[in-house]
Amino acid sequence: MTNVFYLKGLDCPDCGNKLENSIKELASVKQAQLTFALGKLEVEYTDETEKVVKLIKEHGCSIAKETNGEVVSSVKEQEQHLVKTNNFKKIIFQVLAGGVVSAVVSGTVLLLAVLLWLLEMPETIVITSFAGAIIIGGWATAHQGIKSLAQLKFDMNVLMIVALTGAVFIGEWLEGAIIAFLFALSHTLENYSLDKTRQAVKELMTLAPPTATVKKTAQEMVLPIEQVQVGDIVIVRPGERMAMDGKVIVGSSWVNEAPVTGESSLVAKTVAATVYAGTVNEGGYLEISVTKLARESTVSKIIQLVEKALADKPPVQKFIDRFAAYYTPAILVIALGMVTIPTLILGQELLTWIYRALALLLVACPCALIISTPVALVTAMGSAAKTGVLIKGGFYLEQMAKVKTIAFDKTGTLTKGKPRISNVTSFDIDQKIMLQAAYSLEKMSEHPLAKSLCLYAGELGITTLPVALFKVQSGQGVTGQLKQQGSDNAVTWLIGNIKFLLSSGVEIDEQARIVLNKQVASGDTVIGVGCIPGSSSKGILAGLISFRDELRPETIEAMLKIKKLGLDTVMLTGDNTAVANKIANLAAIKQVASQLLPGDKLTEIKKITESKGAVAMVGDGINDAPALAQASVGIAMGASGTDTALETADVALLGDDLNKISFLVVLSRKTLRIIKQNIVMAIGLKLIAVALITTGFFTLWMAVLADMGTTLVVTLNGLRLLKIRDIDVSK
Ligand code: ADP
Ligand code: MG
DSSP states (O other), X not given: OEEEEEEEOOOOHHHHHHHHHHHHTSTTEEEEEEETTTTEEXXXXXXXXXXXXXXXXXXXXXXXXXXXXXXXXXXXXXXXXHHHHOHXXXXXXXXXXXXXXXXXXXXXXXXXXXXXXHTTOOHHHHHHHHHHHHHHHHHHHHHHHHHHHHTTOOOHHHHHHHHHHHHHHTTOHHHHHHHHHHHXXXXXXXXXXXXXXXXXXXXXXXXXXXXXXXXXXXXEEXXXXXXXXXXXXXXXXXXXXXXXXXXXXXXXXXXXXXXHXXXXXXXXXXXXXXXXXXXXXXXXXEEEEEOSOGGGSHHHHHHHHHHHHHHSOOHHHHHHHHHHHHHHHHHHHHHHHHHHIIIIISOOOHHHHHHHHHHHHHHTOTHHHHHHHHHHHHHHHHHHHHTTEEESOHHHHHHHTTOOEEEEEIIIIIBOSOOEEEEEEESSSOHHHHHHHHHHHHTTOOOHXXXXXXXXXXXXXXXXXXXXXXXXXXXXEEEEEEOOTTOOOOEEEEEEOHHHHHHTTEEOOHHHHHHHHHHHHTTOEEEEEEEEETTOSOEXXXXXEEEEOOBOTTHHHHHHHHHHTTOEEEEEOSSOHHHHHHHHHHHTOOEEEOSOOHHHHHHHHHHHHHHHOOEEEEEOSSSOHHHHHHSSEEEEEOOTTOHHHHHHSSEEETTOOTHHHHHHHHHHHHHHHHHHHHHHHHHHHHHHHHHHHHTTOOOHHHHHHHHHHHHHHXXXXXXXXXXXXXXXXXX
């Protein structure tokens, strides 16, 4: 069985690794994987749930949520049991657990001890109080540290034990108590702020409600979403969230799709419309026929992608992890040298140098450094996902910050991709027959032009014929043979751009040429319909169909913002030059490359990368796959629910909103900046502290404060990414 736990109180990636390893050591555990950025632990085991839960608790974590409810309830029962049987035990447990309570109690005891000391009470009383503060504040850490020591692992907890024992040993009771208190406090604060960085991602996970109201044989039942089957009918009342992806079968309403697309405008839904789990029904009563299982719904996919993205460590983080493995032992050796060299060789005072070595141990904790990158990434990717920008990994966020040029596909990206037919002309053939041939073939294509043609022909009441040998020439057109009733003389039909028809042997006569030129000059996309009889290699042009596509409403503003950010824009299209120029003009894009095949788009991206640096490519994901893959960052316009776009690109814009590109640029630049700041701060502050310690300026508690301060500052700095705004062009 596989169980997923979401943990609370996981405040250091190193502790995470240890928990993961000790779970892996359990006999019945096959696999265990912990994603620190999410606090997510996935365990595959045969039984021993109890042992896993016990280990989690022993590592100072609690379970916020897990996938098969029973564990949490059994933990809750245990805790309730504890309350009932022994209140005193529970209080002791809380005080020593290392959380808020420990921090508050040890702080209070510390204040009390200082007061007693100032009042010049007998030494035994004062020392006992200080000892009390040390035990309360340091218990949880010491507990962990002893376990690590037993396994010969040197970590922060071990350093802490050494420092605390050392302080007591040299009689620095006050220092010891302050350290223990600060340590408990920093744990609490770190936990709190780290949980906050995970918040954006967590919000995503709670989007879909856990239960659905299912209508079964005139009865309503509330079922957990995991039990709802495809084809079930789910009732969604006004104000409720959709629990499942599905199609409306009864009713109509307005739906807020912000949770899935990041766009908070209301979308009208009537019978046959698709709705997504997590979106909110703002209007009327709806009945929905479920089309996807809960774990396959669009939100689930989004969540899985974000989780996967966070589990893949970007290069910066991998480097830091490797660094940390050698770091702690190295520090222990240096501390040992600090005690032995000055005292044994230079004959200086032992206590002074023990004290300084202890300060070094305290300040040396690499937590801030280890945490510096993940806190920024998890916050950035979480807040991006919330606005409908799905980033497939920290790596792409790093790349995006370095991009110099953004290339755009035209149809479906800069334009709405819903071209309307503006002209139909046929030559020497009945228009209906020409359209019937075109319709029959385009019915099998996914291209926006094809869809529009099908709609048009359908409205005219034209029917389709069966097609044989259908072929898609990506970025050019489609071909196939029609089986006309009563005749077995196979004719090959071709539909696509003129260049493609010409290269396939279709000839265009003088009369057709005149019409063609006129249509092209008007700035429309013109496709030709040609046919080649089975026995011949030459064909004739049967007709021309023109399409007019509009810019997306946000295109102009989006391009302005991108330029304001100092980026170049380029348009790459397979369409003819006249249309390309017209659209580029409207969108204020200066650089245009037209009549490109999908492979040419790739070459174009390569060229720009070589001459100008990293390029991001934005495409609709239908035939731009090679270019999207070649670009440093491939961005897909991922009209919610199109799985291919979600899967192939590095970044998906769920709401199909070009405005999100500038947001992505701003976010990525800021994230990279914050990561760099964090690394510099983490290392810089440590170096300063070490310098101060060796010169004797630093006391022990200052060392702890410096360490805790750095970790907190780094985390808070990462949290700034929750509030990233897109740039404003109106200023
Ligand atoms: P864009 O780069 O603008 O998105 P595409 O690469 O999708 O354009 O297509 C380029 C050109 O190829 C279209 O303008 C059209 O002329 C032709 N074409 C591609 N697929 C089809 C199709 N299914 N039916 C007709 N024409 C097509
Ligand atoms: Mg396209």
